[in-house]
Amino acid sequence: MPDNIITLDRLAIGYDGQAVLSGISLAVARGSFTAILGANGTGKSTLLKTLLGLQPPVSGEIKFPSPTNAKPIFGYVPQAIQFDPLYPLTGFDVALMGTYGRVGAMTFPSHAEKEFVHECLTATAADGFAKKKFSQLSGGQKQRVLIARALATKPDILVLDEPTAGVDVTATQALLEFISQIHVERKFTVLLVTHDLPLVKKHAQQIIWLHNGQVLHGSVAELFTPERRAEIFEMEIS
Amino acid sequence: METLKEILAPDFLLRNSVYTSVLIGFACPLVGVFLVLRRLVFMGVALPQISSTGVAVALSVPMWLGAKPDHAEHSEHLIAFAGSMFFSLAAIFLLALAERRGRGLPEGRLGTAYVVASAASILLLAKNRYAEVGWLDLLKGEIITIDNYDLGLTAVTFAVVLTLLVLFHKEFLFVSFDRAMAATLGKNVLLWDILIYLLIGATVSISVLSVGPLISFGFLLIPALTAHLFARNMKWFFILASVIGGAVAFFGFWLAYQWDWPVGPTDVVLLGVVYLLAAVVKSFWRWFVHPK
Numbered sequence: 167m168p169d170n171i172i173t174l175d176r177l178a179i180g181y182d183g184q185a186v187l188s189g190i191s192l193a194v195a196r197g198s199f200t201a202i203l204g205a206n207g208t209g210k211s212t213l214l215k216t217l218l219g220l221q222p223p224v225s226g227e228i229k230f231p232s233p234t235n236a237k238p239i240f241g242y243v244p245q246a247i248q249f250d251p252l253y254p255l256t257g258f259d260v261a262l263m264g265t266y267g268r269v270g271a272m273t274f275p276s277h278a279e280k281e282f283v284h285e286c287l288t289a290t291a292a293d294g295f296a297k298k299k300f301s302q303l304s305g306g307q308k309q310r311v312l313i314a315r316a317l318a319t320k321p322d323i324l325v326l327d328e329p330t331a332g333v334d335v336t337a338t339q340a341l342l343e344f345i346s347q348i349h350v351e352r353k354f355t356v357l358l359v360t361h362d363l364p365l366v367k368k369h370a371q372q373i374i375w376l377h378n379g380q381v382l383h384g385s386v387a388e389l390f391t392p393e394r395r396a397e398i399f400e401m402e403i404s
Numbered sequence: 405m406e407t408l409k410e411i412l413a414p415d416f417l418l419r420n421s422v423y424t425s426v427l428i429g430f431a432c433p434l435v436g437v438f439l440v441l442r443r444l445v446f447m448g449v450a451l452p453q454i455s456s457t458g459v460a461v462a463l464s465v466p467m468w469l470g471a472k473p474d475h476a477e478h479s480e481h482l483i484a485f486a487g488s489m490f491f492s493l494a495a496i497f498l499l500a501l502a503e504r505r506g507r508g509l510p511e512g513r514l515g516t517a518y519v520v521a522s523a524a525s526i527l528l529l530a531k532n533r534y535a536e537v538g539w540l541d542l543l544k545g546e547i548i549t550i551d552n553y554d555l556g557l558t559a560v561t562f563a564v565v566l567t568l569l570v571l572f573h574k575e576f577l578f579v580s581f582d583r584a585m586a587a588t589l590g591k592n593v594l595l596w597d598i599l600i601y602l603l604i605g606a607t608v609s610i611s612v613l614s615v616g617p618l619i620s621f622g623f624l625l626i627p628a629l630t631a632h633l634f635a636r637n638m639k640w641f642f643i644l645a646s647v648i649g650g651a652v653a654f655f656g657f658w659l660a661y662q663w664d665w666p667v668g669p670t671d672v673v674l675l676g677v678v679y680l681l682a683a684v685v686k687s688f689w690r691w692f693v694h695p696k
Contacts, residue, residue: 218588240588252441253581254635266578267589272571299636319589 171196177226192383199356201366204376241321246308251301257311258296264318286314306337323355420550429653431562432623433645440628446514448624452617454495457521460528462487488609496601561610622672633686
């Protein structure tokens with residue numbers, strides 16, 4: 167029996183009861199690195215929001231198989247460009263939010279929690295600019311702070327929504343290398359939404375490919391055959 | 405300086421007005437910070453006006469029912485507070501609900517709410533024969549007629565608001581900055597939204613009753629906008645906004661008393677001057693001292 171962390175059973179996702187994608191049945195293996203691919207508007211973000219519990223499924227079920235049946239902790243890394251620059255928050259303030267799931271209302275993060283956040287920032291090589299305003303950091307620096315925040319949640323699954331959007335090529339390469347490295351070191355399950363096919367091929371083990379209302383799921387070797395790749399490139403160009 | 409000594413004297417005749425003014429100056433910017441961060445500046449304009457319409461409606465109800473208005477004790481003030489609070493909260497929830505649905509034009513809704521509330525207040529005043537008896541002053545925010553009861557009500561309300569802001573600051577900030585992340589970590593985003601809107605509603609209601617809609621709007625937003633120019637982190641953003649509000653409220657009262665000007669408009673103009681000066685200093689700093 168494979169050890170799955172997420173199982174989707176005839177899942178339909180969409181908005182206001184209208185399905186964008188339906189009949190999704192697949193499983194994500196614990197500790198795997200899975201990339202979610204697809205052109206704009208194919209339902210990548212909708213799938214991600216549904217998995218995270220931010221919006222209800224239209225029909226079907228999402229199961230999180232575990233001995234306790236508890237929902238796993240998601241370390242969510244959104245796109246850095248979505249944050250309002252009005253907030254005078256430092257990189258450390260943003261990363262500290264990762265502990266708020268454990269720190270209840272009317273209490274403040276302890277010294278130990280703050281130390282742990284510093285460790286997360288060091289792990290993502292973000293400690294050097296953690297005291298700077300988050301809004302003044304570069305795209306790559308912001309993503310490192312956001313990954314540190316996700317690590318601070320002590321996650322079971324690291325979920326990254328196009329983390330390289332707005333990040334230059336060099337930083338993108340470094341960022342994916344880093345995500346791949348922490349995946350190996352910390353044995354997280356990683357779910358990565360991206361458009362970057364070469365990087366997916368290099369780092370991901372599994373692919374969920376959304377295309378023309380269909381959801382294909384398989385290993386990189388299965389889905390990256392020359393025929394399928396031609397199809398993907400055609401999709402990306404169109 | 406003689407005027408200042410007079411104002412600071414414990415037996416100063418208008419001491420309740422000074423205290424109330426300073427309390428509003430300190431408290432309004434604290435919730436105003438969230439209005440600015442959530443880009444709800446127009447709500448900061450519309451809300452005090454809607455709140456004052458609530459006062460007008462609440463004080464018109466006895467007349468509509470054919471009862472004589474009760475100016476005795478503090479029942480009039482309590483009715484006004486209830487009306488103000490009800491209208492503020494109803495408006496906040498309706499506007500927040502519309503925003504959550506993400507349809508239509510938010511600025512359009514707020515602009516309409518503002519202008520309709522203003523017109524409704526004028527209509528209610530025009531048709532209320534008891535308007536001249538005294539509550540017209542209340543609606544305008546007559547800051548010189550504040551008794552111990554009103555001061556106590558204002559102080560208690562702001563103490564509650566401040567306590568909740570401190571206790572739940574982390575949650576309010578989290579759901580404001582990153583709703584999705586907060587939800588994935590199990591925070592009840594809707595509950596925290598409701599609580600912060602309740603605090604905003606209570607602060608607006610009590611300040612409208614004391615100083616009127618125009619001055620409330622000024623203290624809600626201008627100190628927060630001024631503080632934002634210099635704030636390096638959230639803690640200093642709150643502290644700076646509150647200190648600016650409290651200081652301007654005090655010095656505004658002093659100026660108004662010295663020159664026999666109306667207190668509310670003096671405060672708002674002074675807030676505007678401080679904002680302008682702060683913006684000039686910030687620009688000077690950015691261009692000449694620390695150019696990028």
